[in-house]
Amino acid sequence: MIKLIATFCLLALFDFTNADIQADRLYELLKTKKSRNSPVSNTWSVSDEATNEYSPVYIASQDGLSELDKIVTLPGQPSGVDFNQYSGYVTVNPNAGRALFYYFVESPTDSSTKPLVLWLNGGPGCSSMIGAMAELGPFRINSDGKSLFKNDYAWSNVANMLFLESPAGVGFSYSNTTSDYDRSGDKNTADDAYIFILNWLERFPQYKTRDFYITGESYAGHYVPQLAYTILLNNKKTNQTVVNLKGIAIGNAWIDDETSQEGMYDYWWTHAVNSDATHAAILKYCDFANETSSEMCYKVTDKAWDEMGDIDIYNLYAPICLNTGLKNASGTGSINVFDPCWQYILETYLNDTVVQKALHxxxxxxxxxxxxxxxxxxxxxxxxxxxxxxxxxxxxxRPWYLNKEVGGYLEAYKGLLLITVRGAGHTVPSYQPQRALTLFSSFLGGVLPPPS
Known part of the structure; x- marks a missing residue:
């Protein structure tokens, strides 16, 4: 039984940058879903999944593959690395030639007793290497796009972190059957992620009985609970590995279109991003509960985006990237100062042939x-x-505190915790790494952050 479900949000800040591709992906998805001419297939349906029938999923021999996946060193990593890193592919469908890429970081202390935590980025269709290299992983990339510096507030300090690029076609994950890329959707994404987990646990059998948590952000508001549901459903029916799922946590979760869109436009208006007239028009012409929208709704929501201007939609008050060219900086970056040009830096690093070779x-x-x-x-x-x-x-x-300052606010419900992180943007660990780690540690411990 899942002992805790948590959703963490940001308070007062968002990510609104033209360079932030995750926002564009979600916005395009919403427009597609509302178009009568562009139905979205492969959507999630609990009723279709809730059956007592079970067909064993694909599981292959994984003997010796973990050692082959071990990373000797990442190019540009700092000295003194005292933990194991692994990366590689796990095949989820041999007939289609479909394989998902993962990056795994063991905790530097007591890794044999700490839980296993899966991280999923959103989009949909965005790489979890964003989380690994720009949010909560053990390293951040310097502005030269070549060297790394240590993240003192990495989540691997308190857990063994597994980052998965999903579905196939995202990041390094791929399929030899190109039509697979047109069949991606919530259901297939959850099914493939479940097959990945079972095979990964065969590759790393020491984690089979470990406490397991699923975390993520943004459109992972779909990915995380749907994967959790798939695991719990199959745990009841299979004689294969039972995944020891203990809880889920979602940052800035896109949960359902109706409330998420209402909340988004209301937030924009209350934070002086939109005019009174535009907000009133959205309330008049947009019915977010329906699958289709009127032309007037499209016009007024487009106007809402235009009124916003060139700011970072994921963090309203953060600077935007004004120079996409990499800096030839000799010094290392600071974990407490987030580089607004992180996307270009990350793309440069992960497209380096030496880096790709190190990642297998x-x-x-x-x-x-x-x-x-x-x-x-x-x-x-x-x-x-x-x-x-x-x-x-x-x-x-109530507020919660870190170092005698308000770290955010929380409200606990039966089976669920809502918690905000003060001063954070959409990618919470990027902007407030220490507060995010405190929140994450409390979540794993099943306790609330301190009230004073």
Missing amino acids: VKPTSWDLCSGDTDARVPITASRYSINTLNLPIETAW
């Missing part, structure tokens, strides 16, 4: 998203979504 990947052109903000998925939207559940409140809204 097929030579490829890596991109952040193949296939959100936070004014993109704001706290307003998360609160609207949670309110629809009508859950009893067990801990009333």
Whole structure:
């Protein structure tokens, strides 16, 4: 039984940058879903999944593959690395030639007793190497695009972190059957991720009985609970590996279109991004509960984006990247100062042939998203979504503290925790790494962050 479900949001800040491709992916998905001429297939349906029938999934021999996946060293990594890193491919469908890429970081201390945590980025279709290299992984990339510096607040300090690029076609993950890329959707994504986990646990059998958590952000508001549901459903029916799932956590989750869109546009208006007239028009012409929208709704929502101007939709008050050219900086970056040009830096590093060789990947052109903000998925939207559940409140809204300062706010419901991170944008660990680690540690421990 899952002991805790948590969703963490940002307070007062969002990611609104033209360079932030995760927002563009989600916006394009929403427009596609509302178009009568462009139906979205392979959508998630619990009723279709809830059956007592079970067909064993594909599991291959993984003997000796973990050692082959071990990373000797990442190009440009700092000295003194005291933990094991692994990366490579796990085949999830041999007939199609479909394989998913992972990057795994063991905790530098007591890795044999710490939990296993899966991280998924959103989009949909965005790489989890964003989380690994720009948010919560053990390293960040310097502005030269070649060297790394240590993240003192890496989540691997308290857990063994597994980053998965999913579905096939995202990042380094691929399929030899190109039509697979046109069949991606929530259901196939969850099914493939489940097959990945079972095979990965065969490759790393020491983690089979370990406490397992699923985390992610943005469109992972779909990926995370759907994968959790798939695991729990199959745990009841299979004589294969039972995944020891203990909890899920989602940052700035895009949960359902209706409440998320209402919350997004309400947030923009209350933070003086949109005019009164535009917000009133959105309320008049847009019915987010329906699968289609009127032409007037398209016009007024497009105007809302235009009114916003050239700012970072994922962090309203953060600087934007004004120079996409890499700096030939000799010094190392600071974990407390987030580089607004991180996307260009990350693309440069992961497209380096030496880096790709160290990661054991097929030579490829890596991109952040193949296939959100936070004014993109704001706290307003998360609160609207949670309110629809009508859950009893067990801990009333209160601040939580770190180093005698308010780190954010929380409200605990039966089976679910809503917690904000003060001063964070959409990718919470990027902007507030210490507060994000404190939140994550509390989540793993099943306790609330301190009230003072």
